[in-house]
Amino acid sequence: MANINIKINGMEVSAPAGSTILEAARLAHIEIPTLCYLKEINEIGACRICVVEVKGARSLVASCVYPINEGMEVFTNTPKVLKSRKRTLQLILSNHDRRCLSCVRSGDCELQKLCKDLGVEDESLYDGEKGIYELDESAAHMVRDNNKCILCRRCSAVCSQTQGIGVIGANERGFKTNIGSAFEMGLGETSCVSCGQCIAVCPTGALYEKDSVDEVLEAIADPEKFVFVQTAPAVRAGLGEAFGLPIGTNVEGQMIAALRRVGFDKVFDTNFSADLTIMEEATEFLDRVQNGGVLPLITSCSPGWIKYCEHYFPEMTENLSSCKSPQQMFGAIAKTYYAKKLGIDPEKMVSVSIMPCTAKKFELGRDDQSAAGVPDVDYSLTVRELARLIDKVGLNFLSLPEEQFDNPLGISTGAAVIFGATGGVMEAALRTAVWKLTGENNDSPIEFTEVRGVQGIKEATFHVAGMDVNVAVASGLSNARELLLKVKSGEANYHFIEIMGCPGGCVNGGGQPQVPASIRNFTDIRALRAKVLYDADAANPVRKSHENKAVMKLYEEFLGAPGSHKAHDILHTTYVKRTIN
Numbered sequence: 344m345a346n347i348n349i350k351i352n353g354m355e356v357s358a359p360a361g362s363t364i365l366e367a368a369r370l371a372h373i374e375i376p377t378l379c380y381l382k383e384i385n386e387i388g389a390c391r392i393c394v395v396e397v398k399g400a401r402s403l404v405a406s407c408v409y410p411i412n413e414g415m416e417v418f419t420n421t422p423k424v425l426k427s428r429k430r431t432l433q434l435i436l437s438n439h440d441r442r443c444l445s446c447v448r449s450g451d452c453e454l455q456k457l458c459k460d461l462g463v464e465d466e467s468l469y470d471g472e473k474g475i476y477e478l479d480e481s482a483a484h485m486v487r488d489n490n491k492c493i494l495c496r497r498c499s500a501v502c503s504q505t506q507g508i509g510v511i512g513a514n515e516r517g518f519k520t521n522i523g524s525a526f527e528m529g530l531g532e533t534s535c536v537s538c539g540q541c542i543a544v545c546p547t548g549a550l551y552e553k554d555s556v557d558e559v560l561e562a563i564a565d566p567e568k569f570v571f572v573q574t575a576p577a578v579r580a581g582l583g584e585a586f587g588l589p590i591g592t593n594v595e596g597q598m599i600a601a602l603r604r605v606g607f608d609k610v611f612d613t614n615f616s617a618d619l620t621i622m623e624e625a626t627e628f629l630d631r632v633q634n635g636g637v638l639p640l641i642t643s644c645s646p647g648w649i650k651y652c653e654h655y656f657p658e659m660t661e662n663l664s665s666c667k668s669p670q671q672m673f674g675a676i677a678k679t680y681y682a683k684k685l686g687i688d689p690e691k692m693v694s695v696s697i698m699p700c701t702a703k704k705f706e707l708g709r710d711d712q713s714a715a716g717v718p719d720v721d722y723s724l725t726v727r728e729l730a731r732l733i734d735k736v737g738l739n740f741l742s743l744p745e746e747q748f749d750n751p752l753g754i755s756t757g758a759a760v761i762f763g764a765t766g767g768v769m770e771a772a773l774r775t776a777v778w779k780l781t782g783e784n785n786d787s788p789i790e791f792t793e794v795r796g797v798q799g800i801k802e803a804t805f806h807v808a809g810m811d812v813n814v815a816v817a818s819g820l821s822n823a824r825e826l827l828l829k830v831k832s833g834e835a836n837y838h839f840i841e842i843m844g845c846p847g848g849c850v851n852g853g854g855q856p857q858v859p860a861s862i863r864n865f866t867d868i869r870a871l872r873a874k875v876l877y878d879a880d881a882a883n884p885v886r887k888s889h890e891n892k893a894v895m896k897l898y899e900e901f902l903g904a905p906g907s908h909k910a911h912d913i914l915h916t917t918y919v920k921r922t923i924n
């Protein structure tokens with residue numbers, strides 16, 4: 344595509360035809376602040392923060408939607424521009440609950456940062472009537488606080504476009520405009536799937552997860568309780584960002600050290616139960632292939648995806664693997680096998696998980712998730728909650744040493760750690776399924792790079808033991824929908840599908856640290872975080888789940904074989920058919 348030459352602040356800039364002023368400025372390392380803009384998702388030019396002067400234009404223009412043309416002269420920082428941005432912020436603040444001191448987003452709020460950067464000290468200049476809204480606490484995973492909403496519409500754009508769901512949007516008009524669900528329903532009454540992608544993109548404290556930090560600290564302080572914690576693969580790839588480390592830093596060792604100092608009795612790894620999931624899921628897959636079961640088999644690790652399937656494709660719940668998610672498998676094994684080994688009453692155990700996900704908060708309350716007669720998992724914290732917990736107890740995260748997980752539920756393989764990236768569960772399952780299909784050949788392949796990468800949909804065929812195994816991987820629920828429609832119409836014929844609710848998989852989960860749009864719009868955070876996991880896999884001397892010695896011992900001592908009756912009782916679950924609200 345031909346380039347177009349313009350001038351920005353007197354500098355010559357050349358950018359591809361079709362670029363907006365914002366994109367062209369970015370190429371020249373000139374930052375223009377934004378608030379509502381989310382690249383390719385919410386390009387509506389509504390908030391007016393990104394306004395700039397264009398020579399010859401009668402008024403300021405929104406740079407996020409204004410296309411460049413040859414010879415254009417743009418000015419991004421004139422007094423007129425700065426005054427306009429400041430006034431826009433003052434108007435936003437006039438109808439905003441400005442209690443920053445107690446706000447969950449204070450310190451990483453995009454509105455707060457803009458006000459500071461632009462020197463908005465007289466925030467009450469335009470004060471008048473204010474909209475007063477009740478908190479929406481009806482959903483299991485999150486709270487909506489419209490008193491802090493600035494109507495940027497990033498949340499509704501992500502929900503409807505990226506996730507193809509659309510359970511939130513603008514209600515009413517004019518001064519009464521507010522974000523909510525149809526017919527004023529609480530979010531918990533809708534077919535929201537709890538993915539938290541709306542929270543991840545909200546620039547303010549209007550959307551946040553339900554916080555269980557205090558309950559966890561109370562349990563830790565109770566001498567009668569044995570409190571253990573598991574951490575999902577993608578947590579180690581995201582947590583460092585909450586403490587200022589670059590995106591793509593592995594903080595596994597410091598994370599373990601922090602959890603130990605917080606006071607958990609044992610610090611374990613969800614990677615252990617990711618390996619266990621592969622043992623069960625690969626067995627289920629081979630059983631369905633060899634005995635004419637329902638195909639394609641679809642993975643069940645992502646609770647946002649499971650809820651989506653139940654609401655939007657209820658006719659396909661038979662395709663779902665009956666395996667509980669690794670979070671739930673972990674809690675189930677800890678409160679049965681491990682409790683028995685240690686002689687602890689499961690009633691006295693408190694099972695905590697750290698997840699890059701908000702849907703896990705919904706999942707732990709599902710039916711059929713209590714192998715020992717008590718919940719498999721009691722509390723699920725997001726990575727953001729863990730960062731707040733670490734701050735709350737006064738730990739200096741960056742000064743912590745690197746420590747190791749406790750055993751045996753901290754032992755894992757390279758196959759497990761890649762669960763956090765789209766395609767990772769598929770690759771891990773293939774490592775074990777192909778090993779089995781080729782007669783337990785230890786030279787079977789390790790890497791299946793065809794299913795790696797951040798594309799929304801990936802397809803591959805592997806020729807194994809005389810048969811073609813067709814697989815597909817989707818992440819983000821709009822992509823999942825596209826794939827499932829192909830399956831339903833008969834256009835595609837897969838044997839095995841991996842679906843993750845969040846685009847890019849758990850590395851980009853709705854519970855990961857907040858990344859401002861100024862970075863999110865121009866950096867592929869999914870690829871940077873995923874690299875952490877693939878590097879950890881490559882560095883692990885054991886890279887196939889069936890070679891996890893602690894998992895093998897669990898089968899020998901307790902479960903019998905993969906897919907056994909006992910394994911089914913403890914590690915598998917059922918699904919429900921829901922409606923769309």
Ligand code: SF4
Binds near residue numbers: 443449450455
């Ligand atoms: S949303 Fe931002 S500006 Fe508003 S109270 Fe919270 S931190 Fe302050």
Ligand code: SF4
Binds near residue numbers: 499541546547
């Ligand atoms: S809830 Fe957050 S993302 Fe949604 S419109 Fe309000 S401020 Fe924007």
Ligand code: SF4
Binds near residue numbers: 506536541
């Ligand atoms: S949690 Fe997911 S499904 Fe629910 S409102 Fe937010 S983006 Fe939509």
